[in-house]
Amino acid sequence: MIELSKSLSDYIIRIRRDVHSYPELRYEEFRTAQLVEEELRSIGVETRRVAGTGVVGLIRGRGSRVVALRADMDALPIQEENDVPYRSRVPGKMHACGHDAHVAMLLGAARVLSEVRDELRGSVKLIFQPAEEGGAGAKRIVEEGELEGVSAIFGLHVWSELPAGVIATRGGPMNASSTSFVIRIKGLGGHAAHPELTRDPTVPAVDIYNAIQKVVSRSVDPFTPIVISTPRFEASRASNVIPDVVEIYGTLRVFDMNLRDRVLARLESIVKHYSVAWDCEGSLEVVGIPYPPVVNNPELASFVLATASELGPTAEAPMSMGAEDFSFYLQKVPGAFIILGVRNEAKGIVYPHHHPKFDVDEDVLWKGTALHSLLAYRYLKVYG
Numbered sequence: 001m002i003e004l005s006k007s008l009s010d011y012i013i014r015i016r017r018d019v020h021s022y023p024e025l026r027y028e029e030f031r032t033a034q035l036v037e038e039e040l041r042s043i044g045v046e047t048r049r050v051a052g053t054g055v056v057g058l059i060r061g062r063g064s065r066v067v068a069l070r071a072d073m074d075a076l077p078i079q080e081e082n083d084v085p086y087r088s089r090v091p092g093k094m095h096a097c098g099h100d101a102h103v104a105m106l107l108g109a110a111r112v113l114s115e116v117r118d119e120l121r122g123s124v125k126l127i128f129q130p131a132e133e134g135g136a137g138a139k140r141i142v143e144e145g146e147l148e149g150v151s152a153i154f155g156l157h158v159w160s161e162l163p164a165g166v167i168a169t170r171g172g173p174m175n176a177s178s179t180s181f182v183i184r185i186k187g188l189g190g191h192a193a194h195p196e197l198t199r200d201p202t203v204p205a206v207d208i209y210n211a212i213q214k215v216v217s218r219s220v221d222p223f224t225p226i227v228i229s230t231p232r233f234e235a236s237r238a239s240n241v242i243p244d245v246v247e248i249y250g251t252l253r254v255f256d257m258n259l260r261d262r263v264l265a266r267l268e269s270i271v272k273h274y275s276v277a278w279d280c281e282g283s284l285e286v287v288g289i290p291y292p293p294v295v296n297n298p299e300l301a302s303f304v305l306a307t308a309s310e311l312g313p314t315a316e317a318p319m320s321m322g323a324e325d326f327s328f329y330l331q332k333v334p335g336a337f338i339i340l341g342v343r344n345e346a347k348g349i350v351y352p353h354h355h356p357k358f359d360v361d362e363d364v365l366w367k368g369t370a371l372h373s374l375l376a377y378r379y380l381k382v383y384g
Helices: 002-007 009-021 030-041 099-115 137-143 202-219 257-277 298-308 326-330 362-383
Strands: 046-050 054-059 066-072 123-129 150-163 167-169 172-175 177-186 226-234 245-254 281-291 294-296 314-316 335-343
Touching (some): 002 099, 002 362, 009 030, 030 046, 030 099, 066 326, 099 123, 137 326, 150 298, 177 257
């Protein structure tokens, strides 16, 4: 399977570049889904649509156990700045997180596993998932029942901080939960030359911003991972206008969901009382779909690293405050989230995820295909 994966390198790169050139945002992955369906059906893999723009393929082997492999498909609203032949042809949209590579690697694995389907001691479910970037596509797939009967699931993500070709994971917590929120402070606007005639909401907004930073240093154990960022402010659009309302958008990242609830309650109290002190009204609202933390099964994480060692260097993945909706799968069945290094300084591939110059070292993508294939094959052999 390793040699077959290597021989598919040109195919994997071609698919990746095709998907990269035509990026689609969450729940808009119509072209990508069609490509996936066509590729799977061309090798005799049965498919069906899920979660609107997602695709599930099933490679049937001999046995009742089912293992799942997942690739997300959506792009980001970013204008690409790379000067490459396969750069995005869609203005304002880009595969800046590597999901194009995920699609290509899993399609490669479909070809490898199809070649050995008679040797599979069970079936392999291929999940091509929409809307990882804020749309919680994984949650929708779970709610549609696609993990019923699945014994384990593996997901692979290219990683810009890891040297090209290195494969890493870890047992237990790996990625933090993510909760987005908006703080609204309502006052009374007016002319900036006469603030005494207003109830200026920007005054408590500044105090609230500073108080939020103190929550981390004064209300949480210093050895507990937590991040609270509030990078977006919306208020007046003119220097001489005091607004009626200030909105502060933020994100809370933790591994402990009980801590998350306590911190949200603390933030809500801060917003309310600081606002009242300046004759304003303050509220905090959780927006979007919160992502739980990614918690890998320790036994399966060890299984991944043992398998990956045949492909080259491995490492224990660091814990990350970045969120991943793969967590919804892991709440349902045991599994492991894995990262594949794609950083190559010699090639100038050094930019982080979600950057307009993000790229991947395509020469190592065959390893993703090989890892998917080996994990599915050996899991069914060992646990089937």
